[in-house]
Amino acid sequence: MxxxxxxxxxxxxxxxxxxxxxxxxxxxxxxxxxxxxxxxxxxxxxxxxxxxxxxxxxxxxxxxxxxxxxxxxxxxxxxxxxxHAERGYPLRRLAAPLVHELAADLDMPVFLAERQGTRITVTELVGIPAMDWIRPGRHIPLRPPVCREFIAWSPEEDIEDWVGSAPDGARDRLREVLEVICDRGYAVERLTADHAEMIGALASLKDSPVSDTLRSRVAGLLTELTTIDYLPEESHGHVAVVTVGAPIIDPSGVVVASIVACPNREMLATELEQMGKVVVAAADRVAEAFGR
CATH class of the missing domain: 1.10.10.10 (Winged helix-like DNA-binding domain superfamily/Winged helix DNA-binding domain)
Structure with a gap:
């Protein structure tokens, strides 16, 4: 994200x-x-x-x-x-205790991200992530290459539209990664030093009176500089993991939110796999409660 x-x-x-x-x-x-x-x-x-x-x-x-x-x-x-308005959002009420529980179990920041139209909003946060852009109320556009766990389970035409809005050089990678996310159940965000510097640049643009066109161009450059997620053949030895996000899927099969853990460190690939399973289990518990 x-x-x-x-x-x-x-x-x-x-x-x-x-x-x-x-x-x-x-x-x-x-x-x-x-x-x-x-x-x-x-x-x-x-x-x-x-x-x-x-x-x-x-x-x-x-x-x-x-x-x-x-x-x-x-x-x-x-x-x-x-x-008063928050009372009308049962998903948030159901998810909040599990977000707190997961943060305690993993000993790291965890947040809930909910989909609202074409953007994702951070609605619950436990802990203080190293990435200062993760905070309650922060809006994230549903655009490549981020928020992949919201797209991977979508109908094929929606996936094609989303992938089609990415730079040409990232599209094949995105299609492959979305299939992997469906298979294992979670998305992984990885950052290089260059990527971290670009995030800082985007943060400075947020409160500057610049055009949407410039923001979009910088976001496109960020996509081109990013190695998107991990494919199975890349997930071995030590891996650098910033976030691990699993979808909350409503009874109609639509991804309405995700639970995201924020380790922001290197770890063994086996540890990442175990963490992913724990985050998926938490998201599934929220989905089950939401569907009752």
Whole structure:
């Protein structure tokens, strides 16, 4: 899994005022404990000072944002609303205890990622992953080469569409990897030093007022630099593993979420295989409870 690149999944014309409100809320919610100044919000959103001030003034009046000593944080009104809305997501309630249990058993960070249209959202996180882009509320576009466990069990036409959006040089590898993921039950993210530096570059772009085209080009470059997953003939000796993700499949056969463990270290291939089985078992328990 990797960083946010904005995606357009709604129909009709966009509403800039609404987009500005959403952008400010996402920025403040990204680190709920942090207090951010107006100048910092202007810098990270690219809004004019007058626009940012107007948005924050309305959010403050509504109780969604709190201002204290010139710093802004998420307000109690928004937190209460979010908690009320969360009651409508039974999957999250069912998965949370198992995510905590798995994190304790493996002694590493674990998170739940749920599919919402064409993007994946981190909705539950236990522990502090080494990768700072993994945090509650983080959105990840459902684009190659990441989130493979959400695609591997899809109908063939959906797989072809997804693979077809990858750079030409990655497509054969992706098709082969998706078959392997179906066979063993989980996806593995591996990083090289170059890949880690590119993730840092993408992180810096997230809060910069750059175009979606530039973000997409950088994401494409990341795909080209990445060795995607492990094939059976590559999984021997010591392997570098960042995340291990297993799908949660609903009664209709659709992957609606995944449970992802974050070892972020080298390990023996046999240890990876055992970890994968444990993560798959946890995901299957959530799927079973969800289907009742």
């Amino acid at each position: 990797t960083l946010t690149v904005s995606d357009a999944e709604s129909e009709g014309q966009p509403s800039p005022p609404t987009q500005r409100v959403v952008r400010v809320i996402e920025l403040l919610a990204d680190d709920p404990g942090a207090a951010i100044t107006l100048a910092e919000i202007v810098r990270r959103t690219g809004f004019s000072r007058a626009t940012a001030h107007a948005v924050l003034a309305q959010l403050t009046r509504s109780g969604w944002v709190t201002r204290e000593d010139g710093h802004f944080t998420i307000g109690a009104g928004f937190v209460a609303l979010a908690r």
